[in-house]
Amino acid sequence: MIKVQTKDSSFTLYNKEFDECYHNVKDGALSESLKKHVEPAFLFAPKKGKLTILDICFGLGYNTLSTIYYLKTNRLNTKLEIISPELDKDLIENLIDFEYPKEFTPFKNIIKSISKDNFYEDENIKIDVKIGNAREVIKRIDKKVDIVYQDPFSPKKNRSLWTVEYFKDIFDIIDKDGILTTYSIAAPVRFALYESGFRVYEREIEGLKKETIASKRTLPLKEIDIEEKRKRSNSKALRD
Numbered sequence: 001m002i003k004v005q006t007k008d009s010s011f012t013l014y015n016k017e018f019d020e021c022y023h024n025v026k027d028g029a030l031s032e033s034l035k036k037h038v039e040p041a042f043l044f045a046p047k048k049g050k051l052t053i054l055d056i057c058f059g060l061g062y063n064t065l066s067t068i069y070y071l072k073t074n075r076l077n078t079k080l081e082i083i084s085p086e087l088d089k090d091l092i093e094n095l096i097d098f099e100y101p102k103e104f105t106p107f108k109n110i111i112k113s114i115s116k117d118n119f120y121e122d123e124n125i126k127i128d129v130k131i132g133n134a135r136e137v138i139k140r141i142d143k144k145v146d147i148v149y150q151d152p153f154s155p156k157k158n159r160s161l162w163t164v165e166y167f168k169d170i171f172d173i174i175d176k177d178g179i180l181t182t183y184s185i186a187a188p189v190r191f192a193l194y195e196s197g198f199r200v201y202e203r204e205i206e207g208l209k210k211e212t213i214a215s216k217r218t219l220p221l222k223e224i225d226i227e228e229k230r231k232r233s234n235s236k237a238l239r240d
């Protein structure tokens with residue numbers, strides 16, 4: 001693994017096996033996590049005392065840690081249960097030594113606990129990193145989730161986490177008011193989300209690339225007319 005500094009000065013890693021960085025270097029690891037995942041999730045997710053989040057996949061944990069950072073900085077009392085699959089056990093074990101941005105300094109105890117036990121719990125937050133293949137982990141989730149951070153490596157490098165069959169499993173466990181956030185704006189991904197039952201929206205974020213948001217319900221965002229797009233596109237939804 002090679003450490004890479006991103007635009008907002010936070011660090012990410014380059015993964016040789018997938019030939020990709022864990023974050024978009026041009027957007028910044030912390031900025032990408034906050035602006036593409038956490039902020040839209042909390043803007044559109046149901047206003048509930050407790051939210052269940054599926055963080056696909058844990059990686060360096062930026063999305064999980066940014067969520068806690070967001071709650072603290074906005075003084076929100078929402079309780080969190082975060083379930084996060086991750087294949088790479090060694091990566092999790094070594095997170096204790098990763099150079100996180102200063103915003104995450106108050107969460108050292110959380111990082112330590114996850115690194116050691118793949119688990120953290122206090123009176124407001126429960127984080128369960130499930131070591132294994134996300135496809136299998138998802139099938140074993142027996143509760144509805146409110147938010148899905150869809151943040152695997154790209155569809156070209158990690159196809160099995162972007163297919164219709166995969167998104168159908170996500171559709172089955174996401175709440176009727178839940179939302180999915182993803183950095184991918186690729187047509188085959190949007191078609192796969194649509195074919196698995198989701199309504200598909202585009203969101204513009206100041207200073208960053210656009211993103212895709214998916215939900216079962218109407219959102220106050222630009223909805224993509226997938227039927228129309230499919231007529232004019234040679235792309236097809238990704239399948240297993």
Ligand SMILES: C[S@@+](CC[C@H](N)C(=O)[O-])C[C@H]1O[C@@H](n2cnc3c(N)ncnc32)[C@H](O)[C@@H]1O
Pocket residue numbers: 021022023033056057058059060061062063064085086087088091132133134135151152153158160161
């Ligand atoms: C882009 S990184 C995730 C970055 C992470 N969301 C963060 O904020 O730091 C993708 C992660 O997916 C993991 N991964 C790849 N395929 C997987 C699979 N089938 N099941 C579970 N984890 C997988 C990789 O080991 C890697 O840690």
